[in-house]
Amino acid sequence: MTKSLRSVQVSVNVPKTLLSRIEKSRKGLSRSDYIRQVLEESESYKAEKKLNGVVYTPQNLAEYVSHKVLSYFFLNQKNIKRLGSQSKKLRVIDPACGDGELLLAISNASFPVDGFLKSEQLELYGLDIDKKSLLQTQKRLTEYHTFTPIHTNALCPFKSEHDIGWLNLKKRHCGFDSFDIVIANPPWGADVSDYYNLLSDGNFSLLNRQFDSSDLFIESALKNLEDGGFIAFIIPDSLFSQERESLRGYLLSKTKIHFIGRFGEKIFKDVNRACAVVICEKGKANDQHKIDCFRLSVEHRNLILAGSTDFHSAELELSHKVEQSRFENNKNYLFNIDIDAELEATYNKILGQLDTLENHLNSSRGVELSKKGNVIQCVNCKKWSPSPSKETFKCSHCKSSMTTLECQKDIIIHKQVIKNSRPLIVGEHISRYSLRSDLWIDISKDGIKYKNCDLYESNKLVVRKTGIGISASIDYLQRMTNQVVYIFKLKEKKTKSFPLEFFLALINSRLAFFLIAMSNGEIEWKSHPYITQKQILDFPVPDIEKIPTAMFEEILSISSEIKESLKQGELISETLDARCEKLIAALYGLNKKDYKSIFIAIEKSQELLSVKALKNIKIEDIFNTKAV
Structure with a gap:
């Protein structure tokens, strides 16, 4: 057998x-x-x-989102007057309706319109590629409401490119051109390879290198929405990451955003992926328009999951308003919703520097291999590659197809010295001002991307890619690193430059944690948190030519002490840590009031190891310490 x-x-x-x-x-x-x-x-x-990226919406979240979008929709008196006439319809569609939880929540909601007859005026439409789910939704909705199930893919209806498909869909099932509300928890990270060519023909402006399938559902929704209509979408938390600039820019240019909520993980049962909610009105926002912003704290989320409170109560306690124009003016259109009025002045002081780390440091990454070190050899070209996640795969070198059962396998990362090996640093070896290494990597496997040996020579600043906050140290021993470690080296300059140890002090500072954490909102544990090289290289720094001589001498003194501690394998002292922070505060023109804002952000962050390390000194320690 x-x-x-x-x-x-x-x-x-x-x-x-x-x-x-x-x-x-x-x-x-x-x-x-x-x-x-x-x-x-x-x-x-x-x-x-x-x-297909399908995860069904929990009832409490569906009820919350439906209530929110209806409350914004009916803030416009025109909508109340229009629907007060019983001849007018409210047309709501979910383009990925699944089991119908969001549409059911809409149908059960109360409407602040005198004389509005839900049974006659509320028209619900649901699309899905899953026929079973559509039948289930139909059973849940048709007893009291007009519901039209449509079995097709909203991104390319009836296997046509988007615009033609929707034109046919609306002729066949709707009899009108646009909807009042589009509400959805669209597929996240769906595999669109089977219909990618149709998407390419569909004029999706968000179909770029960094897109998620949920982005395309948002773009589709706005194309099919009435001017002044609303979208309410539950989407991945990656909305806030630096590389999702295209999606944020699209929303800012096409809509008046009314609500941005960040809910974290565990909202969806058995799904370790953080979620967000955006509610937008089709149309342009004016300069004074303000967005309701709300981050669900870990404590409130746990209470919601335990049934002790609800989303509405948490929002009342935690929300604040931000002008949409601020997000429009942010670099990369960042949705830095954690920056409220209390923190904004300090945040802007740091951003006010005209130079960036990119002008001082070169960046790269190490061996393209995980710390497990599993590799596989192609049966045809005999070259080695990292082990694939699927049984059937294509060789990354010769592109021939095969199964893992046919191939020779090996492990090339070990906890002891082996033949043809070099010491290796992986992410977990790096913490704040600390570096260890207990692994060795076999460098003899042809095909593995070890990178040029010159990359690992000379002193290098190493930063852990994954985790909350920043963990950085310096390697003086020419060790190799893997792909989850960023390498930074000094650029060659003809004029004076900062020592590498100063940049380490800056990256490890509380000021840096504040700016980066408040920019991307990574202040709590999640399954896949990470910092990008671009975030570090974009970090603002003072103009070195304008730094007073006495301050530059303090930079050199501090850098020398940091180097001595690291070379001896010791953590820097609390006194030196305070001196570093005081120097950095002076360079950026920050005072005690600013550091109160910084420590507020630290206190808001979940108490993980990288955050605990920032609490070993107090504001008084920083400003009372003396330069040597």
Whole structure:
């Protein structure tokens, strides 16, 4: 018997009620064959949902989002007057309706319109590629409301490019051109390869290198929305990351944003991915327009999950307003919603520097391999590559297809010295002003991207890519690094330059934590937090030519002491840490009041190791310490 056909016998106890249902449904199949068939269908269905980025919306979140979008919609008196006439319809669509939770929440909501007849005036439309889910939604909604289920893909309806497909869809199912509200929890990270060519023909401006499938649903929604209509979308938390500039810029240019909520992880059961909510009105915002911004804290999220409070109550306590123009003027259109009026002055002082780290440091990354060190050899070209995640794969070198079962495998990262090896630094080896290394990597495998040896020579500042906050140190021993470690080296300059140790002090400072954490909002644990090289290189720094001589001498003195501590394998002292922070505060023109803002941000952050390390000194320690 081949490996693929080999089976294992499993014994399981079945309740009598379930056994009775099995007996009625198995239609001539043996019990074991029927149960196996059901399991195979179930697993196949789950795999398909995962591939398509499908996660159904929890009831409490659906009710909250539907209430929010309706409350904004009815702030406009024109909408109240229009729907007060019973001949007018409110047309709501969910382009990825799944089990219909969001549409059900809309249908159950109260409407602040005298004489509004839900049963006659509320028209609900739902699209989905899953016929089973559509049937379930239809059962939930059609008893009291007008609901039109449409079995197709909203991004390319009826296997046509977007605009043509939607034109046909609206002619066939709707009889009108645009909707009043589009509400959705669209697929996140869906595999669109099967219909990518149709998307390319669909004039999606967000179909770029950094897009998520949910972005395209937003663009589609705005194309099919009435002017002054609203979208309410539950989307990935990556909305706030630096590289999602295109999506933020698109929303800012096309809509008046009314609400941005950041909800973190665990809102969706068994899904370790943080979520956000955006509610926008189609149309241009004026300079005075303000957005309701709301980050759900860890404490409030736990209370919601325990059923002790709800999203509305948490919002009342935690929300604040930000002018949309601020986001429009931010570099990369950052949605830095954690910066409220109390923190904004300090944030802007730091951003006010005219120079950046990019003018002082070169950046790169190490070996393209995870710390597990699993590699595989191509059966054709005999070159090695990192082990693939799927059983069937293409060789990254010769592009031939094969399965992992055919290939020779090896592990090239070890906890002891081996032949042809060099010491290796991985992310977990780096913490604030500390660096260890207990791994060695075999450098003899042809095909592995070890990078040029020159990269690892000379002193280098190393920063851990993953984790909350910043963890950085300096390697003086020419060790190799892997892909989750950023390497920074001094650029060659003809004029005077800062020592590498000063840049380490800057990157490890509380000031740097404040700016980066408040820019991208990474202040709590999540499954895949990371900092980018661009965030570090974009960090603003003072003009070195304008620094007074006495201050530059203090920079050299501090840098020398940091170097001595690191070379001896010691953490820097609290006194030296305070001196570093005081010097950096002076360089940026920050005072005690500014540092109160910085420490507020630190206190808001979840108490992880990288954050705890910033609490070892107080504001008084910083401003009372003396330069040596």
